[in-house]
Amino acid sequence: MSAVTAFPETPVAAFNLDAWSRVRLAQVEQALGRWVTAEAPQGLDHGAPAALVEAMRYAVLDGGKRLRPLLVLATHEAVCDPADTGAAHAAMRAACAVELIHAYSLVHDDMPCMDNDVLRRGKPTVHVQFGEASALLAGDALQALAFELLTPLDGSVPEATQARLCGLLARAAGSAGMAGGQAIDLASVGLPLTERQLREMHELKTGALLQGSVMMGARCGTPGARVLEALESYGSAIGLAFQVVDDILDVTADSATLGKTAGKDASNDKPTYVSLMGLPASQAYARRLLDQALTALDRSGLPHTQALRALADMVVNRVC
Amino acid sequence: MSAVTAFPETPVAAFNLDAWSRVRLAQVEQALGRWVTAEAPQGLDHGAPAALVEAMRYAVLDGGKRLRPLLVLATHEAVCDPADTGAAHAAMRAACAVELIHAYSLVHDDMPCMDNDVLRRGKPTVHVQFGEASALLAGDALQALAFELLTPLDGSVPEATQARLCGLLARAAGSAGMAGGQAIDLASVGLPLTERQLREMHELKTGALLQGSVMMGARCGTPGARVLEALESYGSAIGLAFQVVDDILDVTADSATLGKTAGKDASNDKPTYVSLMGLPASQAYARRLLDQALTALDRSGLPHTQALRALADMVVNRVC
Numbered sequence: 001m002s003a004v005t006a007f008p009e010t011p012v013a014a015f016n017l018d019a020w021s022r023v024r025l026a027q028v029e030q031a032l033g034r035w036v037t038a039e040a041p042q043g044l045d046h047g048a049p050a051a052l053v054e055a056m057r058y059a060v061l062d063g064g065k066r067l068r069p070l071l072v073l074a075t076h077e078a079v080c081d082p083a084d085t086g087a088a089h090a091a092m093r094a095a096c097a098v099e100l101i102h103a104y105s106l107v108h109d110d111m112p113c114m115d116n117d118v119l120r121r122g123k124p125t126v127h128v129q130f131g132e133a134s135a136l137l138a139g140d141a142l143q144a145l146a147f148e149l150l151t152p153l154d155g156s157v158p159e160a161t162q163a164r165l166c167g168l169l170a171r172a173a174g175s176a177g178m179a180g181g182q183a184i185d186l187a188s189v190g191l192p193l194t195e196r197q198l199r200e201m202h203e204l205k206t207g208a209l210l211q212g213s214v215m216m217g218a219r220c221g222t223p224g225a226r227v228l229e230a231l232e233s234y235g236s237a238i239g240l241a242f243q244v245v246d247d248i249l250d251v252t253a254d255s256a257t258l259g260k261t262a263g264k265d266a267s268n269d270k271p272t273y274v275s276l277m278g279l280p281a282s283q284a285y286a287r288r289l290l291d292q293a294l295t296a297l298d299r300s301g302l303p304h305t306q307a308l309r310a311l312a313d314m315v316v317n318r319v320c
Numbered sequence: 321m322s323a324v325t326a327f328p329e330t331p332v333a334a335f336n337l338d339a340w341s342r343v344r345l346a347q348v349e350q351a352l353g354r355w356v357t358a359e360a361p362q363g364l365d366h367g368a369p370a371a372l373v374e375a376m377r378y379a380v381l382d383g384g385k386r387l388r389p390l391l392v393l394a395t396h397e398a399v400c401d402p403a404d405t406g407a408a409h410a411a412m413r414a415a416c417a418v419e420l421i422h423a424y425s426l427v428h429d430d431m432p433c434m435d436n437d438v439l440r441r442g443k444p445t446v447h448v449q450f451g452e453a454s455a456l457l458a459g460d461a462l463q464a465l466a467f468e469l470l471t472p473l474d475g476s477v478p479e480a481t482q483a484r485l486c487g488l489l490a491r492a493a494g495s496a497g498m499a500g501g502q503a504i505d506l507a508s509v510g511l512p513l514t515e516r517q518l519r520e521m522h523e524l525k526t527g528a529l530l531q532g533s534v535m536m537g538a539r540c541g542t543p544g545a546r547v548l549e550a551l552e553s554y555g556s557a558i559g560l561a562f563q564v565v566d567d568i569l570d571v572t573a574d575s576a577t578l579g580k581t582a583g584k585d586a587s588n589d590k591p592t593y594v595s596l597m598g599l600p601a602s603q604a605y606a607r608r609l610l611d612q613a614l615t616a617l618d619r620s621g622l623p624h625t626q627a628l629r630a631l632a633d634m635v636v637n638r639v640c
Contacts, residue, residue, distance in 0.1 A: 038495075047495075047496050048494070048495030048496045048500045048503075049495075049500050049503045049504050049507070049524075051503060051507055052495055052499070052500055052503035053495060056495065104460075105460075108456055108457075108460060111433075111456065113431075113451075113452035113453045113456060114453050114456065131433075132433035133433045133434050133506050134503065134506070136428055136431065136433060136434065136456070137428075137499050137502055137503050137506070139460070140424075140425075140428060140459070140460075140463065140493075140499045141494050141495040141499035141500065141503075143460065143463050143464070144463070144490050144491075144493040144494030144495070144497070144499060145490070145494050145495060146490075147467055147486055147487075147489070147490035147494075148487070148490040148491055148494055150486070150490075151483055151484075151486050151487030151490060153487065159479055159480040159482075159483035159484070160479040160480070160483075162479075162482075162483035162486065162487070163471055163479035163480075163482035163483045163486070164471075164479070166467055166470070166471050166482065166483070166486040167467075167468070167471030167473065167482070169467070170464050170465070170466075170467035170468040170470075170471060171464075171468055173460075173464040174368070174461050174464030174465050174467075174468055175358075175367075175368030175369075175372055175373060175376065175461040175464070175465060176367050176368045177464070179372070179457050179460045179461035179464060180368045180369050180372055180461065182457055183368075183369045183371060183372035183454065183457050183461075184369050186453050186454070186457070187369070187371055204369075
């Protein structure tokens with residue numbers, strides 16, 4: 001059997017990730033615009049103050065690659081029956097919730113006491129635009145809003161799903177997840193780390209929320225243990241790959257392509273995969289992680305994993 | 321019928337709030353000590369970094385009146401069958417979760433870009449002790465941990481209860497709750513507010529989480545609509561009373577009794593009930609709110625509301 005006919009039905013190349021993403025990104029953008037709002041929530045007399053909501057919307061809307069929401073939606077589509085509109089609604093809420101957590105982490109990360117960044121996606125950062133106190137509160141409110149999105153009062157998401165999604169998101173965002181990884185990052189500037197310590201830091205800082213996105217998409221349905229295990233491996237591999245590639249791009253891409261300052265990690269004396277293993281070994285590691293992610297999807301036995309495959313490929317082969 | 325025999329069975333004085341509180345506070349303290357920890361959560365390979373957890377524990381343990389946890393537990397006891405150990409376990413998790421939200425709000429509130437306070441409960445504030453970046457992250461991680469506590473993976477809290485508690489807490493903490501109230505507070509320094517605007521600010525800033533504590537305690541069980549409505553009124557009245565009394569104490573108590581700087585609101589040119597209505601009218605308003613709270617409890621028809629009554633009395637008649 002020739003190589004051409006060995007995979008007759010599922011070449012990654014035949015899947016148009018751009019077209020797939022475009023539709024979902026528009027839906028996510030519209031949903032975020034609708035849910036990050038000053039309108040009074042159901043059951044409350046008054047909504048949020050307009051000035052706070054303005055800072056929250058500024059932090060969330062019209063920006064970013066939206067990788068985490070796409071991972072939620074791609075996993076949901078791999079796991080759930082497309083006719084199950086309830087699961088699709090839960091997945092859209094989960095997609096927006098992880099993006100709110102990601103957005104709040106950027107707002108707080110950019111503040112003067114952390115990275116002190118003044119530009120993000122070509123715009124002044126939230127604290128530059130609205131002041132530090134407002135940035136702090138907007139970040140805090142975005143985290144709470146993520147859990148509001150997961151717990152609609154209108155019965156549109158089953159309570160068991162709400163509970164599972166809240167649990168996954170809280171652990172991905174918290175002290176043994178994203179916030180914990182940021183704390184390790186903060187403490188490790190200028191320190192020599194082993195490869196194991198570097199991996200642990202990134203598993204928490206970036207990996208936990210990327211893997212959490214995958215698992216939240218999965219838990220909009222009720223997949224079995226084999227599928228969950230495989231998706232956990234997939235999420236873990238692309239979570240780590242994302243960071244390895246970030247480190248590679250920091251030395252190989254120019255600032256204009258990257259949309260942020262290239263070479264920043266090295267100049268900040270931050271430990272990176274490239275500083276630890278060198279560039280060629282880092283590139284080989286990223287390719288190995290992509291293989292692991294794709295093998296995990298094979299193992300899942302799920303029939304519709306094209307979007308997940310294409311997203312893994314995009315994470316590793318992106319240029320910015 | 322004489323005044324002495326008019327209320328033969330239910331005098332507030334016969335209920336020993338101190339003794340009731342002492343037992344519950346010890347349980348809350350022990351539970352917080354166990355749950356704010358660096359141990360790996362179930363299902364995760366690694367726990368939180370020790371330095372972050374140290375800052376989180378510093379912010380949470382051994383301090384504060386724990387009014388919010390006591391409100392959760394008192395409401396749970398008023399609503400639920402004492403033999404229902406599952407509901408009691410959910411209530412203890414809810415009690416700790418609201419305290420984590422309260423603690424994170426104090427950590428962020430004390431930061432230089434907000435109130436810039438260096439002392440809290442007689443100790444250096446978290447950012448003074450651990451640095452601003454660590455304080456920011458510890459607050460963020462405490463908020464996430466609150467939702468982790470509400471979503472245990474061991475089946476000890478029914479998923480429907482988990483979902484309801486997460487929904488209540490997210491809304492109490494978020495942009496139409498506590499964080500929203502802080503944003504209004506921030507924007508209103510030096511501005512003339514009407515009594516309605518001041519009330520709206522406090523309903524969000526302090527009231528939402530106090531009322532949320534009551535409703536979370538209630539939702540550990542499955543009370544009917546009449547009970548829920550009555551407890552909402554009770555929570556709303558004591559939430560507002562708490563703030564009115566805070567404003568009164570700011571001008572009537574000395575700093576030593578208060579444990580914080582007295583007269584601070586006036587010197588910061590913050591609008592208060594006392595600056596708006598004067599001291600006697602503020603005191604009369606606080607007593608009226610206490611009456612409203614107690615009347616709401618009468619309306620609930622619940623038989624065991626002694627702790628809730630005593631807590632309402634304590635909120636209004638406290639001296640610090």
